[in-house]
Amino acid sequence: MPIGSRILALCLWGVLIAAGSLLASPPAAAQSCSLSITPLVFGDVDVTANAQVNGTATATVSCTGSALLPVGICIELGPGSGGGTSAANRTLTNGANQLHYGLFSDAAASVPWGSGAWPAGGASAVGFNLTLSVSGTGSRSVTIYGRVYSGQATAAPVTYTSSFAGADARIRYGLLSFLLGCDLLTVIQSTSFTVSANVPATCRVTTSDLNFGSVGVLAAPQDAFTTLAPTCTNGTAYQIGLDGGLSGATNPTARRMTKGAETITYGLYRDVARSQPFGSTLGLDTLTGIGSGLAQTSHVYGRVPAQATPSPGPYADTIQATVTY
Numbered sequence: 001m002p003i004g005s006r007i008l009a010l011c012l013w014g015v016l017i018a019a020g021s022l023l024a025s026p027p028a029a030a031q032s033c034s035l036s037i038t039p040l041v042f043g044d045v046d047v048t049a050n051a052q053v054n055g056t057a058t059a060t061v062s063c064t065g066s067a068l069l070p071v072g073i074c075i076e077l078g079p080g081s082g083g084g085t086s087a088a089n090r091t092l093t094n095g096a097n098q099l100h101y102g103l104f105s106d107a108a109a110s111v112p113w114g115s116g117a118w119p120a121g122g123a124s125a126v127g128f129n130l131t132l133s134v135s136g137t138g139s140r141s142v143t144i145y146g147r148v149y150s151g152q153a154t155a156a157p158v159t160y161t162s163s164f165a166g167a168d169a170r171i172r173y174g175l176l177s178f179l180l181g182c183d184l185l186t187v188i189q190s191t192s193f194t195v196s197a198n199v200p201a202t203c204r205v206t207t208s209d210l211n212f213g214s215v216g217v218l219a220a221p222q223d224a225f226t227t228l229a230p231t232c233t234n235g236t237a238y239q240i241g242l243d244g245g246l247s248g249a250t251n252p253t254a255r256r257m258t259k260g261a262e263t264i265t266y267g268l269y270r271d272v273a274r275s276q277p278f279g280s281t282l283g284l285d286t287l288t289g290i291g292s293g294l295a296q297t298s299h300v301y302g303r304v305p306a307q308a309t310p311s312p313g314p315y316a317d318t319i320q321a322t323v324t325y
Contacts (some may be wrong), residue, residue, distance in 0.1 A: 030065060031069070031071055031174070032064050033063040033064075034061070035171045036059070036060050036191055037060075037169060037193040038058045041197075042055040043197070043198065047154075047202075047233060049202075054147050055145075055146045058142070059075055060141040062138075064136055068132060071174070072173060072176045072179075073128055073129070073140075074171065075125055075170075077168065078167055082160075082162030086120070087103060088122075088123070092161060093161070094161070097156045098155075102146070103146055104144075105126045105144075107143075124182075128142075146195060157202070157233040157235070159198045170190035171188070200233075202233050203232040203325045204323070205229065205231070205323045207228045207229075208227050216309075217309050222303070223301070232293075242268055251277075252268055252279035257315035266302060268300055270301070272301055278301075
């Protein structure tokens with residue numbers, strides 16, 4: 001046999017041995033990832049305080065597969081069952097009632113968290129690369145930041161929710177860097193979680209001083225008025241009562257301003273005619289109303305009736321206003 005032919009045979013044999021060695025190697029472990037997200041609970045949101053309320057949830061991705069291989073992961077959050085005009089303006093609902101909020105990837109609420117499956121959301125998914133350990137496992141947790149916005153004073157006092165499932169709460173993953181684009185990560189796994197907030201029935205009231213001014217002789221009635229402004233959640237029934245002052249008067253028309261041991265009798269009323277006393281007995285002489293979520297200005301009418309004039313000087317009393325709802 002020619003020498004050249006023997007060399008060719010040996011080379012072919014070597015290739016066959018190498019190929020056989022490759023075929024005998026165990027296959028690479030398939031990558032498998034799962035996603036879990038804790039509920040995002042804003043708790044009580046006092047909309048009458050006109051302040052934003054923040055909350056957080058935790059998204060955890062767990063993967064198994066070939067040791068030391070990186071897995072590209074993108075976490076996508078859609079609009080949820082409550083919907084939304086954008087990732088920064090989602091909606092919690094209770095029937096026709098709505099409460100607006102946003103989901104973000106940073107505590108400053110400057111980077112909205114969106115999804116490639118929700119182009120109208122105007123925000124990207126959150127991605128990272130996860131390198132598995134020598135045992136072929138790995139996990140990573142990230143924080144989802146939520147914010148209920150201020151400026152929703154007229155929201156009704158109910159519990160609001162939005163549910164996330166399927167395309168609204170999922171990961172895309174694969175053996176590529178997430179930096180190449182979430183669309184290239186073709187394996188999808190979804191989970192479910194909820195976002196909730198409770199708007200409790202709430203009332204607050206602000207008051208202003210009532211000043212009868214300077215009077216020389218109390219030979220005729222002296223009138224004055226002031227304002228108080230209750231702010232109660234939309235649709236909340238309330239009553240405002242005024243106590244008897246420092247003297248503990250039980251008759252709303254016979255309160256007393258004092259200067260030392262001397263007194264001046266006066267009354268407080270709910271109407272300009274001074275015919276409806278303003279006291280603290282619920283359902284009898286209190287001011288009633290239905291909240292709108294905004295401040296509702298009401299008047300307190302005062303009258304000092306004609307009476308014997310005490311010695312000159314400043315006379316004063318302190319009244320406590322209580323709102324019951």
